[in-house]
Amino acid sequence: MVQLLTPEGERVDHPEYSRYLDGLADEDLRGFYRDMFLVRRVDTEGTALQRQGELGLWVSLLGQEAAQIGVGRAMRKQDYAFPGYREHGVGWCRGVQPLQVMSQFRGVDQGGWDPNEVGMQLFTIVIGNQVLMGTGYAMGITLDGDVGTGDPDRDAAVVAFFGDGATAQGDVNESFVFAGVNNAPIVFFCQNNQWAISEPNERQTRGPLYHRANGFGFPGIRVDGNDVLASYAVSKAMLDRARDGQGPSFIEAFTYRMSAHTTSDDPTKYRVDAEVEVWKHRDPIQRLRAYLTRSGKADQGFFDDLEREADALAETIRAGTVGMPDPDPHGMFDHVYVEPDHALIEQQRAEFAAYAASFED
Known part of the structure; x- marks a missing residue:
């Protein structure tokens, strides 16, 4: 498993992927932290608003911020994301506004945002369906000649997001077939959060999920999904590979869903508190904060300012959501x-x- 930042917040090197961090400045690292911190606040407000009857449903990303922000920031403007229904962090990176996400879960519009404006499709509730759509879009990029030209402003790639449970779906495996044989410029990004609703990994597969890629003829790699630096580095490498015309790849971001599957779910019915406590010590946000503090890349003033920014964002979300007119x-x-x-x-x-x-x- 590729890891560049330990749970204690210590930087470690990797012989293949450390170089993908070379271009990052301290400001970029603080930006990763800001992204994760604010996205978690959006998530917290979404859960609270649903509990207050203001949203029909909310799908939490709690614990999966590093995986999403890492790949989101590795994408270029011309790339395209095909999300499931939990990718609020990816949307944040692509320019989707929090209130556009809230409007979708409040049910007051017909989607929330313009996919072509931000390079990200709308959320897909049907499990795995977005992976087929992403594969088809990636094949289209190839037919349009926007792969392997050597022009960094033209060459494009697709990222299709799904969870560990979706790997058992026919749509996902059919996507692997089509992407492999057509050498499509797509990164299959699996957020393995250990639970497919109430089914644990051992009820879904007998081997590591990233090994699935071998059978379809393209590389698979497992990354520490709670390490934003590793998620960014590996995603950047696989996206570069796709844009260069080297075809698909599979990233398994090994992470954990700290909250319920959705607000209609009760995880205490199928998993023990001790398991959750173990993963609390691997929190992606605290991990990066420890590194930024220890290395002197961020001071207390930065964190205090961010708290105030998060409070203001929360107020905007609450007022904006409650004030949305009925359609x-x-x-x-x-x-x-x-x-x-x-x-x-x-x-x-x-x-x-x-x-x-x-x-x-």
Whole structure:
């Protein structure tokens, strides 16, 4: 397992991947910490808002911040992300605003953000479906000639995100087949958080997940998913490889879901508190803070300022979420098809209008 920062916050070298950190300045390292810290605050507010009845559901990323921020910051502007439903940290890196995420879980719009504006598709609830879509998009990049040109502003790659449970889905394995035989520029990024809802890893696989890649003809690697530096370095290496035309790869970010699968889940029904306590000592944010403090790359003033920034962000999220106007229920028909005046949709629109009108009396 590739690790560049120990749970105690000590830097360690790796013969192959340490060099990918050479271009990082102290400001970049503080930026990684800021990203993780603020994304965790977004996550905390999302959980609280759902508990208060302001969101229909919330999917927590607690404990997985390093994996997501590492790969998110390794991506270039022209790259494209295909998330599942937990990738709030990736969205943060791509420019998705927290309130755009909240609006999706509040159910007041038809997606939350413009995928092409930020280079990230909308969240996908169907397990593993986004991996197929990402593979197809990556094949399209190749057909467009945007791979292996040597132009860093043109060559592009895709990252498809999924969890350990999704590796048992047919969609994911079919994606591996298509990506392998077509040499697609895609990085399959698996956040192995140990639990597929209530099923532990040992009920899903008899071997390490990253070994799956061998059977499809492309490299697989396991990275410490609670180490933001390792996640960044390995992701940067695999993305460079994809953009150069060397095809797909599989990254297994070995991490842990500290919270429930979603706010509709109760993890105390299937896992013991002692396991959670072990992983608390591997917290990705505390790990980087220890390194920044010990190395003198950040002082107490930096952390204090960040606390104030997080408080202000939380206030913005709460006020913005509660203040979101209810959508026009008739608007659900507006963007089903690109072209308006689709006969079936217009028929359904009329039927719904008549149904809604029946309550006016």
